[in-house]
Structures are given as structure tokens and as C-alpha cells.
Amino acid sequence: GEDVEQSLFLSVREGDSSVINCTYTDSSSTYLYWYKQEPGAGLQLLTYIFSNMDMKQDQRLTVLLNKKDKHLSLRIADTQTGDSAIYFCAESPTSGNTPLVFGKGTRLSVIA
């Protein structure tokens, strides 16, 4: 079955880059997503990547996809205290409006 794995915690200093990693099992996944959840809030879609892409850049965010290793990463450049949150990786196992499978989330703590 589908499974998405993430490390649970990451701590970085303000101004450094953060790299959050994720592995997934379903090789037929068409889209992979990163969501951000701030304390007491809902999930905010940060970015997504289509499975035929290797990289996607969006301002301070860079998503890298290694389809062979089923590895997805999110790099946040110049990490700020406002980036402190839980980051969820999610995969969409097949195309066409299907439920997402989420990892357990990585809690990013940014130290000033």
C-alpha cells in the first residue's frame, strides 16, 4: 500500500537553508505536494510537483524529486522564524481527484 515517510523534527538557525526530506512508496504517484501547518491552523498548500519533473522552484522554495529513489525534498532558503511549522509531504497515488496520502509531518524549528 501507499506509505509516506518523513523525519519528525528539524532545527535550523535563522538565515540558514532548511531541507525537509520525504520518501514515498507508490511509483505511480502523479503529483507530490508540500503542505505547511502553523500552530492551531489548517493546512496551507505550499507547492507541488508533477511526477515528470525533477525540480521546481518558487521564490525561497525548491522542490527536488528523485523518482528512481522515490525521494522528495523541500528546500527553504534563508529560513525565517515565520517558517516554523509542521511540513507535510503528500502523494496522490493516481490521477483524477483522488485522496492524498500524507506523511506524519516534519516539525521545523527556526532558532533566532
Added chain:
Amino acid sequence: DSGVTQTPKHLITATGQRVTLRCSPRSGDLSVYWYQQSLDQGLQFLIQYYNGEERAKGNILERFSAQQFPDLHSELNLSSLELGDSALYFCASSPQTEQETQYFGPGTRLLVL
């Protein structure tokens, strides 16, 4: 603001009771998904509706049910509540396109005492 609204924001109730959570999808979105977020289980998919019909079922208990109405809003009914049902319940919606971005509501925090 994702455009998905959920009510109520918070709900406190007792074991054995029944509650109804409501979700209004983004304008034009036909699909509605319900997820449960608990500390030990993470984010679990419960059920999906598309244009009024059940489309997919996940880890939804028999005590739980949902429906999507003609105006596309959805309700999740939780009955015979147990302490372990305390969680954040999220609704998400997406349009009918190949690109499946799901937009999440702010969630309903349910506490069963």
C-alpha cells in the same frame, strides 16, 4: 484563506453523543474530502464525495457518515462518540481537473470528554 470554510471551529461534547461538522468547498469545486488529524495517527483520509456522490472511502468508522448536498456543501456526522474520536477534522476541496490540488479548510477541533 483557502476559500474552504468549516463550522464550527471548536466542538466539545460528551461520549455517546452525536455531532455534525459542516464544510463549504471553494466556489466551483466539485470534490470534497474529509480527513482526520490526531496526534498518534497523523492525517488520515476518511471519505470523498464528488458532485453529490461518494467517490472513495478511507479509514472511516461505521459510526461516522457523510453526505454532499446539491449545493455541494458537505456534512460529516459522527455518532456514539468515544474519547478517541477527539481530533482535528479537515475538509478539503478540489476542482474536476487533472491537476488535483486540494485546498484545505481551517478544520474543526473536536474534543470528546
